[in-house]
Amino acid sequence: MxxxxxxxxxxxxxxxxxxxxxxxxxxxxxxxxxxxxxxxxxxxxxxxxxxxxxxxxxxxxxxxxxKQHQPWVDGQELLDDALQNKRFLPTGCRSIDAFLHGGLKEGYLTELVGTSSSGKTQICLQTASAVAKNWGKIVFLDSGNSFSPKRVAQIVTQTSDLSACEVDKALQQVMNNIVCMSVFDIFTLFEVLHQLKNNLRSQIDQHIKMLIIDSISSLITPILGGGGAQGHALMVSVGFLLKRLAHEHDISILVTNHMVGGERGTSKPALGESWRSVPHVRLLLSKDHVRNISSMSVLRHPHMAAGDRVEFELQ
CATH class of the missing domain: 1.10.150 (DNA polymerase; domain 1)
Known part of the structure; x- marks a missing residue:
């Protein structure tokens, strides 16, 4: 800035x-x-x-x-980005990966929106496990004590068609590739993101493939109270910083957001209209607890239609 x-x-x-x-x-x-x-x-x-x-x-x-609404990159950078054959990182769920044409794209900021019981953290843990197993390192920023090593171990064990010895090696690799940090306020988030940016630029953390923030809304919501300009400005700055990190270092960034009450009793994603246009991809997650079936629908995507939907079972 x-x-x-x-x-x-x-x-x-x-x-x-x-x-x-x-x-x-x-x-x-x-x-x-x-x-x-x-x-x-x-x-x-x-x-x-x-x-x-x-x-x-x-x-x-x-x-x-x-009032800052500048594009985060200029036209030439966007063209260069479009011409690059960026990879997709798996979520650990075949149905989701097929639905998203491969998974979560490098260079993109993806937001997963849903209620507290919809399975957002579960998808974050599955994605972290899948990427850490075969692709590289994960930085997992935990704002609500949601990261569970036991659950990660269970996911790795359940999804591996390997011998007991091979499973142990795979689990060790996954755990070694996940760096989990507790972040409970927006200012700590800024510090961590700037340190990550510096490390990536100096190639200290060149093997990082994904950043997960569970949840971004719990860090931003407290600073938006009262309608002051500072909270809004901080939120916009976080969005620009995340998109810069994703674009400049070809990492995939996944954040979660909760739902709040809207008009006529409906629910809507938290953080308001200004945040809505920040993520490249917004996905709505819901769960039918009677059938134990989850669904994901597109709210925003550069290459998919809003409303596109898939059903799947979370492990």
Missing amino acids: PLLSSLECDYPLIDSDFCKFCASHAILSVEDFLLHDLYVLVISTEQHHNSERLKEGITQVLTIIN
Whole structure:
């Protein structure tokens, strides 16, 4: 994200005095601004003679971010991306992989939406197991203590047509290839994502094939309360950062989102309209508990029609 000083020419409120004030709080860029406690920042303006103008400058920066709808890549990058034969990573469920023409595509941010009992975490664990077994490393960011090593071991055992010795080796490989981290707030998420970005650029983690966040909504929802601009800006920034990671390093990113009440008693994905256009792929997961059958339908996909649907059984 740009330096605050680069905005001076276009936005009079973001002048040298405002930039000096921000610099005194170690805020040099728009990204630094987002990661700072804005309540503390606003309070600190009271110590200055131009307090009101500084507050207006803070509002101006938030407005700039809030209205940011720039494409995350330019046209040439999109063309280059389309011409590349990117791979699909398996979900561990043959029906889902066939439905999605191979699985979860590298370079894409895929969102799995569903109620708390629809099986989102189960698909995350199955996908992590399948990719870690044959493709490479997984980073699993757990925001609700959902990651279960025992369940992963059960999945590997159930899906392997191997001898006991070979199963043990496969399980060891899967466990070694999954890095699980607990992340309970948006600021920790930013720190982890930036560290991952730096590691990928320096090729420290060059074997990472997938990033899973279960769940993204539990990290973002708390900062959206009150309708303030900062929460919305942070949400948009997370989306851009995830898509950049996916695109620049050819990794597949899978995030989960819960459902909230909508109009006339219907349910809808959490995080609102602004988030809806962020993921490349949005998939709705539901489960018929009477028949014990799950279904997945397309909400958004570059190459599939909205409403396309498949039924399957989760193991």
